Amino acid sequence: MIKTAVILAAGMGSRIRNRSEGRPKGFLTIDGKPLIEHSIEKLLDAGIENIYIGTGYKKEEYKSLSQKYSQITCFNNPDYNASGSLFTLYQIEPYITDDFLLLESDILFERKALQTVLANKRSDVILASELTSSGDEVFIEVDKDQNLIMMSKNTNELSAVFAELVGIVKLSLSTFKILCKKASMLFQSSKDLHYEDGLVHIAKEVDLYVQNADNLVWCEVDDEHHYQRANNLIAPLIKARESSHHVERKILLNPGPATTTDTVKHAQIVADICPRESDFGDTMTFVSQALTEFVGNPNEYTTIMFGGSGTAAVESILSSVVDKEAIVIVNNGAYGERMLKIATIYGLNVLEYRSPLESAIDLIKLELLIQNARVKISHLMIVHCETTTGLLNNIEAVGKICEKHNVAMIVDAMSSYGAIPIDMKRMNISYLAASSNKNLQGMAGVSFVIANNEQLDKIKEIKPRNLYLNLSEQYEHFVSTKQMRFTPPVQTLYALRQAILETQWEGIERRYNRYSKSWRTLLKGLKALGLTHLIDEPNHSRIITSIVEPSHQGYDFDELHDFLYDRGFTIYPGKLDDLNTFRVANIGDITYKDMECFLTLLEQYLKG
Structure with a gap:
C-alpha cells in the first residue's frame, strides 16, 4: 500500500501573483483554507x-x-x-524508497480522485478526466491499451484527445528511477521541463496507464478565472459530494x-430560515441570474420564479403578456393543447395552428397563417420539445418568421431547457417557460x-387577470426585494441551487451528449426487440421517446x-388518442448503462 506522496510546489505562480499577495499559489485561500492544505488533508x-x-519560490x-x-x-529546488517541475x-x-503519489500543488479535487488512483492495481497510473474547457488544459493521447503516448496543451500535437490531465500520478519506484535517469540526460540541454515532459519521454519504455x-x-488554479471558478463552483460541489x-x-x-x-x-x-431574510435573498439572486445565464445575457433578460409546476410558468406568460x-x-401535442386551454379560459384572442404530432412544422403554412390573419397578431407560442411524442420543433426557424412579422415569440422549453442549447x-x-x-x-x-x-417593460399597463401568477408584479417585486411576493418553496430552491452548480460543472452541451448517448442506446435496443417509435431521428429531441406498444398477446x-x-x-404511459x-x-x-439495464428488463418482460 502506498504511504508516500510528493507535491510539486516550487513555481512562482506569476499569473495569479496579485491574488496570492506574493505568497506561493498553494496558499491561495479556497473555501476558507490554503489550497495545498486541501490536498494534504485528503492525502x-x-x-x-x-x-x-x-x-522553491518562498520556500x-x-x-x-x-x-x-x-x-x-x-526539499528545495535552488x-x-x-x-521546471521535472527538475524539482x-x-x-x-529520499524516495518506494512507490508514491505525485501531485501538483495548485489543484483542488474530491476524495474520489485519490481513491480512484489508489484502487487501480497497476503500478503506474496517470489520473485523467473528461475535458473541462476551463482553460490552460493539458490534453492526453493514449494507445489502444490506454497507455500514454503524448501530453500537450496544444491539441495539434496529438493525433487524438483521450482526456485531460488532472495532476495526480501514481509512480512505482522502478519507473521513477527510469524517469530520473532520462531527466538527467534531458537537463544537459535544458532544465526548463515539466514533469509531464519527462513522462512522455519514458512512455516508450514504460507502460503509463x-x-x-x-x-x-x-480544477487547477492558475489565474484569476480559475480562482473564481474554484471558490464559486468547484469547492461547493466537492463539499456537497463529500457531505x-x-x-x-x-x-x-x-x-x-x-x-x-x-x-x-x-x-x-x-437550517430553518425565513425566506424574507437577506441570506435567502442572496440564494434567490444567484438562482435567478444563473438560470438566465444558461440561455441569455442577464443584462438583457431576467428570470422570474414562481412556486409551482411548469404549467404555472406557462399560465403566467399567457395571462400576463397578451x-x-x-x-x-x-x-402539435398535448402541451400545445394545454396552452390553448389556458388561453381560452382567460378569453384571449387565439389563432390555432394545428400541426401533425409526428412530423416537422410546415413553416410556409405557418407564415401564411400570420400573413393572412384578419387580426393583429402580437405573440406566437410554441413548445420546443413536445413531451407527448419527443418531437423537437424548429424554434429558430419559427423565431425568424416572428421577427419578420414583428411578433413576440413565447417558448415552452419545459423539456429542452438545461439540455438542448x-x-x-x-x-x-421573448419569453421562455421552464421548471426545476x-x-x-x-x-x-x-x-x-x-x-x-x-x-417586460411593455406589459406593465396590461390589466391583471390573476393575482398569484401575474408576471409583471412578480418581476417588479423581485427586482426591488430579491424575493417572491408569496412564500417560496425554500428547500426546493436550495436543491435548485445545487442542481444549477452541477449543471454549470457538466455544461449544457456535455449533458445533452450524455442524454443523446442514452437515447441512441434506447433506439438500438428497441430495434433489437422489434419495437418501433414515432418520431424520425432528424426531428427527434433525444429527450423522450414515444414507443408503440407491442401487439402480441400477454402485453x-x-x-x-x-x-x-x-x-x-x-x-x-402515452398521451395519444389514436395510438x-x-x-x-x-x-x-442517468447514463447509457442505466438504459441498458432497462432494456434488459424490458426484454425479460416481453419474453415472459
Whole structure:
C-alpha cells in the first residue's frame, strides 16, 4: 500500500501573483483554507504517512506547514526560477524508497480522485478526466491499451484527445528511477521541463496507464478565472459530494421529475430560515441570474420564479403578456393543447395552428397563417420539445418568421431547457417557460419565466387577470426585494441551487451528449426487440421517446409498469388518442448503462 506522496510546489505562480499577495499559489485561500492544505488533508485521510513538498519560490512558507503537519518534509529546488517541475521532482530522488503519489500543488479535487488512483492495481497510473474547457488544459493521447503516448496543451500535437490531465500520478519506484535517469540526460540541454515532459519521454519504455475518472470534480488554479471558478463552483460541489449520504437510487424514465443526485437531495436539508431574510435573498439572486445565464445575457433578460409546476410558468406568460391583440398557438401535442386551454379560459384572442404530432412544422403554412390573419397578431407560442411524442420543433426557424412579422415569440422549453442549447437572443425568444425538475435535475416545485427586459417593460399597463401568477408584479417585486411576493418553496430552491452548480460543472452541451448517448442506446435496443417509435431521428429531441406498444398477446402496460417499478425503473404511459404508446425519457442523473439495464428488463418482460 502506498504511504508516500510528493507535491510539486516550487513555481512562482506569476499569473495569479496579485491574488496570492506574493505568497506561493498553494496558499491561495479556497473555501476558507490554503489550497495545498486541501490536498494534504485528503492525502492523510487516504492513509499517506509521508508527504514531501518540493519547494522553491518562498520556500519558508511551505516549511511552516511542517510545524503543523509532522508528516511533511520539504526539499528545495535552488534553481526554481530557471527550471521546471521535472527538475524539482528530480531533487527528491535520494529520499524516495518506494512507490508514491505525485501531485501538483495548485489543484483542488474530491476524495474520489485519490481513491480512484489508489484502487487501480497497476503500478503506474496517470489520473485523467473528461475535458473541462476551463482553460490552460493539458490534453492526453493514449494507445489502444490506454497507455500514454503524448501530453500537450496544444491539441495539434496529438493525433487524438483521450482526456485531460488532472495532476495526480501514481509512480512505482522502478519507473521513477527510469524517469530520473532520462531527466538527467534531458537537463544537459535544458532544465526548463515539466514533469509531464519527462513522462512522455519514458512512455516508450514504460507502460503509463491513463485512467479517465468519470464525473470527477476538480480544477487547477492558475489565474484569476480559475480562482473564481474554484471558490464559486468547484469547492461547493466537492463539499456537497463529500457531505452527502447515499440514498436509494430509482431510475425515473418518465419525462420529469427526473432522477437526481444525492447531493441535490441533501441540499434540501438546511437550517430553518425565513425566506424574507437577506441570506435567502442572496440564494434567490444567484438562482435567478444563473438560470438566465444558461440561455441569455442577464443584462438583457431576467428570470422570474414562481412556486409551482411548469404549467404555472406557462399560465403566467399567457395571462400576463397578451393584451387585446391575437396570439398564435402552435398545437402539435398535448402541451400545445394545454396552452390553448389556458388561453381560452382567460378569453384571449387565439389563432390555432394545428400541426401533425409526428412530423416537422410546415413553416410556409405557418407564415401564411400570420400573413393572412384578419387580426393583429402580437405573440406566437410554441413548445420546443413536445413531451407527448419527443418531437423537437424548429424554434429558430419559427423565431425568424416572428421577427419578420414583428411578433413576440413565447417558448415552452419545459423539456429542452438545461439540455438542448438555447440562445434566446439569436433565436428571437421573448419569453421562455421552464421548471426545476427536468433537465436541470432539481426537485419539483419551482417554475420560472425567462423574459426579455424590454418586453417586460411593455406589459406593465396590461390589466391583471390573476393575482398569484401575474408576471409583471412578480418581476417588479423581485427586482426591488430579491424575493417572491408569496412564500417560496425554500428547500426546493436550495436543491435548485445545487442542481444549477452541477449543471454549470457538466455544461449544457456535455449533458445533452450524455442524454443523446442514452437515447441512441434506447433506439438500438428497441430495434433489437422489434419495437418501433414515432418520431424520425432528424426531428427527434433525444429527450423522450414515444414507443408503440407491442401487439402480441400477454402485453399490458400496467403490468409492464409494475414489473419495472418493482425493479427500480419508472416509465410513463402515452398521451395519444389514436395510438397506444408508452414513453421513455432519458433525462436526469442517468447514463447509457442505466438504459441498458432497462432494456434488459424490458426484454425479460416481453419474453415472459
